[in-house]
Amino acid sequence: xYGAILERASEGRGLGREDxxxxxxxxxxxxxxxxxxxxxxxxxxxxGDKVFTxxxxxxxxxxxxxxxxxYYRRGNGIxxxxxxxxxxxxxxxxxxxxxxxxxxxxMGEDPKMHADGHARLIDIIKKVDSAVSIPIMLSPxxxxxxxxxxxxxxxxxxxxxxxxxxxxxxxxEMRLEQDYDHRSDQRAWAKKNGMLTEDGIMVGIGETRTDVxxxxxxxxxxxxxxxxxxxxxxxxxxxxxESLRKGREDELKVMAVMRLAHPRRLxxxxxxxxxxxxxxPRIRAGANIVTSIVPPHMHLAxxxxxxxxxxxxxxxxDHVTDVLEKEGCRMGSNTEYEGLLRKMGKEGAA
Ligand code: SAM
Ligand code: MD0
Ligand code: SF4
Numbered sequence: 345x346y347g348a349i350l351e352r353a354s355e356g357r358g359l360g361r362e363d364x365x366x367x368x369x370x371x372x373x374x375x376x377x378x379x380x381x382x383x384x385x386x387x388x389x390x391x392g393d394k395v396f397t398x399x400x401x402x403x404x405x406x407x408x409x410x411x412x413x414x415y416y417r418r419g420n421g422i423x424x425x426x427x428x429x430x431x432x433x434x435x436x437x438x439x440x441x442x443x444x445x446x447x448x449x450x451m452g453e454d455p456k457m458h459a460d461g462h463a464r465l466i467d468i469i470k471k472v473d474s475a476v477s478i479p480i481m482l483s484p485x486x487x488x489x490x491x492x493x494x495x496x497x498x499x500x501x502x503x504x505x506x507x508x509x510x511x512x513x514x515x516x517e518m519r520l521e522q523d524y525d526h527r528s529d530q531r532a533w534a535k536k537n538g539m540l541t542e543d544g545i546m547v548g549i550g551e552t553r554t555d556v557x558x559x560x561x562x563x564x565x566x567x568x569x570x571x572x573x574x575x576x577x578x579x580x581x582x583x584x585x586e587s588l589r590k591g592r593e594d595e596l597k598v599m600a601v602m603r604l605a606h607p608r609r610l611x612x613x614x615x616x617x618x619x620x621x622x623x624x625p626r627i628r629a630g631a632n633i634v635t636s637i638v639p640p641h642m643h644l645a646x647x648x649x650x651x652x653x654x655x656x657x658x659x660x661x662d663h664v665t666d667v668l669e670k671e672g673c674r675m676g677s678n679t680e681y682e683g684l685l686r687k688m689g690k691e692g693a694a
Contacts, residue, residue: 345366346366346367346370346375346378346379347378349363349366349367350367350378350379350382350604353382353386353604353605354382354385354386354604356386356607358605359601359604359605361557361561364557364560364561364601364605365553365554365557367379367597367600367601367604368553368556368557368597368598368601369553370597376593376596376597379597379600379601380596380600380628380629380630382600382604383599383600383601383603383604383629383630384627384628384629384630386603386604386607386630387603387607387611387630387631387632389607390607390608391632392674393672393673393674394632394673394674394675394676394680395627395631395632395633395634395668395673395674395675395676396445396446396610396632396633396634396675396676396680396681396684397443397444397445397446397633397634397635397637397661397664397665397675398444398445398446398447398448398481398612398633398634398635398636398637399436399439399440399442399444399446399447399448399637399638399639399661400448400450400616400635400636400637400638400644400646401427401432401435401436401439401447401448401449401450401644402450402451402638402644402645402646402647403426403427403431403432403435403449403450403451403468404424404425404426404427404451404452404454404456404457405422405424405425405426405451405452405645406424406426406451406452406454406455406456406457407452407453407454407485408452408453408454408455409452409453409485409519409520409521409522410520410521411518411519411520411522412517412518412520412582412583412584413508413518413546413549413576413579413582413584414579414582414647415579415580415581415582415647415648415650416452416647417582419582420579420581420582421581422581424452425643425645426454426456426457429464429467429468429471430471432449432468432471432472433468433471433472433475435639435642435644436449436472436475436476437475437476438639438642439637439639439661440476440477440478442639442660442661442662443661443665443675444478444637444661445478445479445676445677445678445681446478446479446480446481446501446502446681447472447476447478447479447480447481448480448481448482448483448502448504448635449468449469449472449480449481449482449483449484449500450483450484450504450647451465451483451484451485452485453484453485453486457484458484458487461491461494462484462487462491462494462495465484466494466495466498469482469495469498469499469500470498470499472499473498473499473500474499477678478678478681479501479502479681479682479685480499480500480501480502481500481501481502481503481504481542482495482500482502482503482504483503483504483505485505486505486522486526486527486530487530489529489533492533492534492536492537492539493537495534495537495539496537496538496539500539501539501540501685502539502540502541502542502570503530503531503534503539503540503541503542504541504542504544504570505527505530505531505534505541505542505543506542506543506544506545506546506572507524507527507528507543507544507545507559507562508544508545508546508549509545509546509549509551509555509559510545510555510558510559510562510563511551511552511555511558512524514549514550514551514555515527517550518546518549528566531543531566531568532566535567538689540569540570540685540688540689541566541567541568541569541570542568542569542570542571542572542610543563543566543568543570543571543572544571544572544573544574545559545563545572545573545574545598546573546574546575546576547573547574547575547576547590547594547595547598548575548576548587548588548589548590548594549576549584549587556598560598560601560602560605560606561605563602563606564605564606567692567693568609568693569609569610569688569693570609570610570611570612570633571602571606571609571610571611572611572612572614572635573595573598573599573602574595574614574616574617574648575589575590575591575592575594575595575617575618576589576590576648577589577617577648577649579648592617592618592622592625595617595626596625596626596629597629599611599613599626599629599630599631600629600630602630603629603630603631604630606693608688608693609693610632610633611630611631611632611633612631612633612634612635613626613627613631613633613634613635614626614635614636614648615634615635615636615637615638615646615653615659615664616635616636616646616647616648616649616652617648617649618652619649619652619653619658619659620653620658620659620663620664620667623664623667623668624667624671627668627671627673634664634668636659637659637660637661637664638654638659638660639660640654640655640656640657640659640660641655646659
């Protein structure tokens with residue numbers, strides 16, 4: 345039953361809703377291995393042995409929101425930090441020098457950064473843009489439509505804003521007091537203003553197979569150039585702290601199906617879920633980007649794993665490169681990455 349679908353997918357004939365749902369029922373290790381192998385080959389066909397790397401700068405952990413899954417929700421009484429523009433510029437420069445292909449500027453929805461027409465945030469983007477030559481991704485949360493031309497003009501190339509789920513009821517349980525359509529509009533507005541966009545979902549939050557299939561299809565329709573899935577990691581001090589932490593199986597399966605449904609899009613393997621240990625299984629499931637590369641000893645946090653593998657240097661580019669090269673991957677150059685972005689910008693996400 346699975347064989348015919350995998351064959352169709354590997355020939356690039358696309359996957360319908362039923363195919364997606366059927367693949368998501370897979371459980372047998374032998375079947376899953378075939379799924380991963382097919383996804384890996386499809387990735388290779390479109391991107392060769394190349395893998396690209398994104399540096400991660402979580403520059404403010406203050407947040408006005410109260411997402412139930414997030415360690416940084418406003419209701420959690422934790423220590424927080426906010427980096428100055430100079431610090432963000434220095435960190436971004438170091439990441440560029442270390443060899444990453446992009447710098448991802450991420451923050452909680454920090455009211456100070458968003459005050460006065462996002463003045464502080466825009467100042468940071470501008471300063472980073474003039475200090476580094478690699479593309480910039482911005483992940484600042486949800487804002488009004490009028491902010492997008494300003495972000496674009498300041499130098500942001502990408503806008504990342506994850507829906508988490510495309511089931512409205514589940515969304516309202518995850519992103520408390522937030523509007524589903526407003527969040528979805530972020531990506532549409534970013535696109536309209538010439539930015540590339542990323543959408544993402546979490547697994548392990550009570551989603552059904554149909555929810556996941558819906559997400560894969562809707563991400564396809566919105567045309568985001570990068571799509572992701574991450575396993576939910578329970579966080580201390582949050583309403584979901586007692587939830588069961590799932591293994592990596594669902595994430596890998598969803599990632600592979602995403603690769604088959606969206607062969608030419610960028611799909612990240614995040615170091616933020618399982619650290620370096622989780623990298624190769626994700627690459628083997630069809631990912632072609634490594635995200636959440638964080639320099640050690642800079643007092644920077646991850647999102648889902650605030651410390652894991654950071655100060656030990658295991659999330660540094662040197663170590664990631666070693667691990668990937670042993671697996672037969674090649675680190676994509678900046679020229680290759682920018683060529684890819686130009687092509688995607690022109691042709692749209694396929
Ligand atoms: N504050 C901005 C926002 O929420 O869009 C930017 C931060 S965004 C990069 C945080 C993302 O990390 C969430 O959208 C979610 O997908 C992921 N995340 C946060 N907490 C997580 C957790 N506990 N487990 C897994 N993923 C998590
Ligand atoms: C990651 N911790 O890639 C980052 C984050 C935000 N654009 C990305 C979730 O894993
Ligand atoms: Fe804030 Fe983002 Fe965490 Fe939600 S996911 S609480 S918006 S940092």
